[in-house]
Amino acid sequence: MMRRLLHKSRIFKLRKAATALIQIGVLYFFSLVGSYLAELLHLNFPGSLIGMGILFILLRLKIVSFKWVDIGGNWLLTELLLFFIPSVVAIIQYGQFLHQDGFDLFFIILIGTVTVMVSSGLTAELIIRSKRGKVS
Template sequence: MVTIMKGIGQIILLCVFSLIMNKLVEVLHWKIPGSILGIIVIFILLQTKIIRLEWIELGAKWLLAELLLFFIPSAVGIIKYQHILVDNGVRVVFVIILSTVAVMACTGLLANKIAKRKEQKSS
């Protein structure tokens, strides 16, 4: 029960942080999405040890595990724009396949690099 409450608290903390970053981008009229700014700021805060990984790790892991659920609304939204798929379906599918391969390759390379760095630190 304590772990669940801790995870919920961390998710709330991450959501509040995201809302703050979105508002900051809106107020300052920046062209960068608030979510991206939030990721950069959290990365900097983690690297400078201003916040500790334990403070957000459980909530972040849960959000990543459930990431697929966040794509369902966009998949349903595609149905609304069938005319685009009829006119440009082959190009859209090509871009989706190409971008998926690019994301998978970059993720694999990054995960491999992180795993090697962890191995070197533990040795």
């Protein structure tokens, strides 16, 4: 009986991991489409943001189901900090730049961080309200 439960638990975890990988692939596909459009239309805008904008529109129009990207998106958000480590290591190589323009860079990072925190909080609040059926 215990073996059967462990076996089912492993199968569930494998299915969830496979689902997450497929969903990350879907998210990557939208990023590639956005990059292709940015290059095709000669836009000075990150293609990945265009792709996520397209995904957002398709989600809002219910053309793409939220279930298609839910697990993969949550995993990426959970592990987001790991994606910034290479950037921090690369910045260390530019010590002179930090000495010259460090204050300006700090100010830009501070404004960017506050902007992201506020917009993320407002977006999360909107999502929570919409799930509860209280969107105004």
